[in-house]
Amino acid sequence: MHADRDESAGTGGGAAGSTLLSKAREDAVTPYTEGDPILQVRDLAKHYPLTQGILLKRQIGAVRAVDGVDFDLYAGETLGIVGESGCGKSTVAKMLVHLERPTAGAIRYKGEDIAKLSGRALKAVRRNIQMVFQDPYTSLNPRMTVGDIIGEPYEIHPEVAPKGSRRQKVQDLLDVVGLNPEYINRYPHQFSGGQRQRIGIARGLALNPEIIVADEPVSALDVSVQAQVVNLLDRLQAEFSLSFVFIAHDLSIVRHISDRVGVMYLGRIVEIGSDAEIYDHPTHPYTQALLSAVPVPDPTARAHRERIILHGDVPSPANIPSGCRFRTRCWKAQERCALEVPLLAVPAEFRLVDTPARHDSACHFAEEKRVVPPEGELEVPGPTEPAPEKPGRTGPETEEKPGTTEGETS
Amino acid sequence: MPEPQSSDGAISPAGAGGPMDLALEEGASLEKNPAGPDGTGPAGKPRSLWSDAWRDLRRNPVFIISALVITFLVIISIWPSLIASGDPLQANLDDAQKGSEPGHPFGFDPQGRDVYTRVVYGTRTSVTVGVCATLGVAILGSLFGGLAGFFGGWWDSILSRLTDVFFGIPVVLGGLVFLSVVTSSTVWPVVGFIVLLGWPQIARIARGSVITAKQNDYVQAARALGASNSRMMLRHITPNAIAPVIVVATIALGTYISLEATLSYLGVGLKDPAVSWGIDISAASNYIRNAPHMLLWPAGALAITVLAFIMLGDAVRDALDPKLR
Numbered sequence: 001m002h003a004d005r006d007e008s009a010g011t012g013g014g015a016a017g018s019t020l021l022s023k024a025r026e027d028a029v030t031p032y033t034e035g036d037p038i039l040q041v042r043d044l045a046k047h048y049p050l051t052q053g054i055l056l057k058r059q060i061g062a063v064r065a066v067d068g069v070d071f072d073l074y075a076g077e078t079l080g081i082v083g084e085s086g087c088g089k090s091t092v093a094k095m096l097v098h099l100e101r102p103t104a105g106a107i108r109y110k111g112e113d114i115a116k117l118s119g120r121a122l123k124a125v126r127r128n129i130q131m132v133f134q135d136p137y138t139s140l141n142p143r144m145t146v147g148d149i150i151g152e153p154y155e156i157h158p159e160v161a162p163k164g165s166r167r168q169k170v171q172d173l174l175d176v177v178g179l180n181p182e183y184i185n186r187y188p189h190q191f192s193g194g195q196r197q198r199i200g201i202a203r204g205l206a207l208n209p210e211i212i213v214a215d216e217p218v219s220a221l222d223v224s225v226q227a228q229v230v231n232l233l234d235r236l237q238a239e240f241s242l243s244f245v246f247i248a249h250d251l252s253i254v255r256h257i258s259d260r261v262g263v264m265y266l267g268r269i270v271e272i273g274s275d276a277e278i279y280d281h282p283t284h285p286y287t288q289a290l291l292s293a294v295p296v297p298d299p300t301a302r303a304h305r306e307r308i309i310l311h312g313d314v315p316s317p318a319n320i321p322s323g324c325r326f327r328t329r330c331w332k333a334q335e336r337c338a339l340e341v342p343l344l345a346v347p348a349e350f351r352l353v354d355t356p357a358r359h360d361s362a363c364h365f366a367e368e369k370r371v372v373p374p375e376g377e378l379e380v381p382g383p384t385e386p387a388p389e390k391p392g393r394t395g396p397e398t399e400e401k402p403g404t405t406e407g408e409t410s
Numbered sequence: 411m412p413e414p415q416s417s418d419g420a421i422s423p424a425g426a427g428g429p430m431d432l433a434l435e436e437g438a439s440l441e442k443n444p445a446g447p448d449g450t451g452p453a454g455k456p457r458s459l460w461s462d463a464w465r466d467l468r469r470n471p472v473f474i475i476s477a478l479v480i481t482f483l484v485i486i487s488i489w490p491s492l493i494a495s496g497d498p499l500q501a502n503l504d505d506a507q508k509g510s511e512p513g514h515p516f517g518f519d520p521q522g523r524d525v526y527t528r529v530v531y532g533t534r535t536s537v538t539v540g541v542c543a544t545l546g547v548a549i550l551g552s553l554f555g556g557l558a559g560f561f562g563g564w565w566d567s568i569l570s571r572l573t574d575v576f577f578g579i580p581v582v583l584g585g586l587v588f589l590s591v592v593t594s595s596t597v598w599p600v601v602g603f604i605v606l607l608g609w610p611q612i613a614r615i616a617r618g619s620v621i622t623a624k625q626n627d628y629v630q631a632a633r634a635l636g637a638s639n640s641r642m643m644l645r646h647i648t649p650n651a652i653a654p655v656i657v658v659a660t661i662a663l664g665t666y667i668s669l670e671a672t673l674s675y676l677g678v679g680l681k682d683p684a685v686s687w688g689i690d691i692s693a694a695s696n697y698i699r700n701a702p703h704m705l706l707w708p709a710g711a712l713a714i715t716v717l718a719f720i721m722l723g724d725a726v727r728d729a730l731d732p733k734l735r
Binding site (some may be wrong): 185207 | 530630631632636638641649655733
C-alpha cells in the first residue's frame with residue numbers, strides 16, 4: 001500500500017492511469033479486510049461540566065464537545081477527520097494522545113484500552129502515538145534550541161536512544177524533514193512557519209511512533225507552504241510506515257492526504273468512508289452541504305454545481321437537539337429525526353447494493369447526491385496539470401477519477 | 411545573532427519549484443550563513459539555553475559592570491575596614507553637620523560621626539537586608555505562585571485568598587505590631603518581616619505568568635511525550651515565566667532597603683547603635699537644607715546598589731530570551 005501511494009505520488013497528478021490503478025487497488029484491498037485496526041475508538045466522549053456557584057459548585061449541565069465517536073484506524077492508512085470549528089475534532093485529537101481524559105468510551109491501541117492507563121504504562125503507550133500541533137509558533141519552546149526540542153523525547157524516554165547517539169539522531173531527523181542538520185543549535189524564532197512545522201514533525205517522529213495525530217497541521221501556514229508540509233507528511237508515512245489521524249477543516253487537503261475520511265458534526269461522526277466514497281458519493285446531508293461549499297476552480301463547472309446553503313447556526317454543544325443532531329438545519333428533517341438517533345451504519349437502502357454509496361452514514365433518509373461536479377467538467381487544462389512534481393494544489397481532478405470509474409464499473 | 415533569514419526561506423522559493431526543491435533551497439540558503447557568529451559551528455558542543463545565556467552574559471558590558479559593583483559591595487560588607495579605617499560610632503559633636511574636609515571626604519552627620527565611615531559600614535546591613543529579603547520573597551513567592559498557577563484548583567483558590575489577606579496588612583502598621591515584640595537587634599527580624607509581607611506580590615506575578623506559559627502548545631507537546639510535571643515546570647515553564655519575576659524582584663530590592671530605613675526610623679527596625687544607610691538617610695532628611703551632604707552620600711550608595719541589581723536583573727532576563735540575541 002505504501003508502494004502504491006508512493007508511486008502515485010511520484011508519477012504525479014497528471015498520470016491519471018497509475019493513480020487510478022493504485023487507488024482502485026487500495027480501495028479493494030485496504031483497509032477493510034487487511035488485518036486488525038491499530039487503533040479502535042469506541043463511543044468516545046468528552047463532556048465538560050458547566051458549573052454554577054463559587055464555593056459549592058453545582059453541575060448544571062455539560063458541554064458535550066465529543067459525544068460518541070467511533071472509528072478504526074488501520075496500520076499505514078491516513079484517516080482524515082473534517083468538520084467545522086467547534087465540532088470536537090481537536091478534542092478527539094487531544095484524547096487520542098491522552099492530553100484530555102475521555103469522559104466515556106474506549107481508545108484501543110492494538111486491543112489495549114489506553115484511555116484508562118496512567119503512570120508507566122501510559123508513558124510506554126505515548127511512545128507509539130505522537131502528535132503534530134496546529135500552531136508552529138506556540139508548539140515549540142522559544143527558549144530551547146532545536147536540538148533540545150527534538151532531543152527532548154529521548155530525554156523523557158532514555159531507553160529509545162543511548163546518550164551518545166542522541167545528537168546524531170536529532171540531526172538525522174532534521175535531515176528527514178528537509179531541514180539542514182546544522183540548524184541544531186538554533187532557536188525556533190530563527191525559522192519560518194513551515195520550517196517550524198517541520199521541526200514539530202521531527203519531534204513527533206523522534207520516538208518512532210506508529211500513529212501520528214496531526215491536529216490541523218497546516219492550517220496556520222501559507223497556502224504554498226501547506227502543500228510542502230502535506231507532501232512531507234505523505235512521504236514520511238511511506239518511509240516510516242506511519243498511520244495518520246489527520247484533522248483539518250480544509251476539505252481538499254484532507255482529500256489529498258487521506259485514505260478514509262470521517263465527517264464530524266457537533267461531537268459525532270456523521271459519515272465515514274473512503275475518500276472517493278465521501279467526496280463523490282456522499283449520502284449524509286451534512287456532508288453534501290459541506291462539499292457543496294468547496295471552492296471549484298473552474299468557472300463553468302462552478303456555474304453548474306448546486307450550492308446547498310444551510311440555515312441557522314450550529315446548536316450549542318451544551319444543548320444538543322434530540323434525535324438526529326443535524327435535524328435543526330437539515331432540509332430533509334421529519335418527525336422521525338427528532339425521535340430517533342440515527343446510527344452510524346450503512347443505510348438500509350444501500351446495504352445490499354454494490355455501490356460506493358455503501359458506507360457508514362448516520363442519517364435516516366440517506367441518499368446519494370453528487371455535489372462536486374463530475375470529473376469531466378472539472379478537468380482543468382493548463383500549466384498545473386502536467387507538472388512532474390506532485391503539484392502543490394490538492395485539486396480534486398486527479399482523485400476524481402477512481403470514484404467515477406468505480407461508479408461505471410459497478 | 412544570525413539574521414532571521416528564515417522568513418525568506420518560506421517566501422521566495424515557494425513559487426519556483428516543488429516542495430523538495432524548497433527543502434534544498436532552505437538548506438542552501440543556510441549554507442551561506444553557517445552556524446552562529448560565534449564560529450563554534452555545528453560540529454561544536456551542543457548548546458542549551460543556559461550555556462548560551464552565560465556566553466551572552468560574559469560579553470555584556472551591563473552585566474560585567476553590575477557584577478563588579480555587586481562584588482565590590484559584597485566585599486566591603488564583609489570587610490568594611492578594608493577601605494574605612496575609622497569607627498562608625500565615634501561621635502564628636504563639635505564636627506556636627508560639617509562638610510567635607512581632609513580625612514573625612516563625605517563630611518560629618520548631625521552627631522558628628524564620619525559619614526564616609528558610616529556609609530561603608532552601613533553597606534553590610536543594607537545589602538544584607540536588601541539581598542536576603544529579595545531572595546526570600548522571590549523564592550517563596552515564585553514557589554507558591556508558580557505551584558498555584560501550575561496545579562490550579564483548590565491550591566490556587568487557597569493561595570489566592572491568602573495573598574489577599576497579606577495584601578490587606580498595611581506595611582508600617584504591620585511592622586509596628588510584628589517587630590515591636592522582637593527584642594533581637596540583628597537584621598533578621600526585619601528580613602523576616604519583609605519576606606512575610608512581600609511574597610504575595612511576587613506570588614501573584616509568578617502565578618499569572620505560569621498560567622500564561624502553561625497554556626502554550628509546547629507544554630502540551632511535552633505532556634504528550636510523557637514528560638513529568640517537574641520536567642515541564644523546570645524545562646518549559648520556568649524559563650518562560652521567570653522574566654517578570656526577575657524584573658519585579660530587582661526593583662523591589664531598593665524598596666526593601668528603604669523599608670528597613672522606615673522601620674528603623676520608627677524605632678522598630680534596627681536598634682540605635684546599628685549602622686545602616688536607611689537610618690542615616692532618615693536621620694539626615696531633617697537637615698536637607700542645611701547640610702545636604704549628610705543625605706546625599708548614603709542615598710547615593712543606596713541608588714548605586716539598587717541600580718546595580720536592576721541592571722543585573724535586566725541583563726539576566728535579556729540573556730534568557732533568545733529572541734534578543
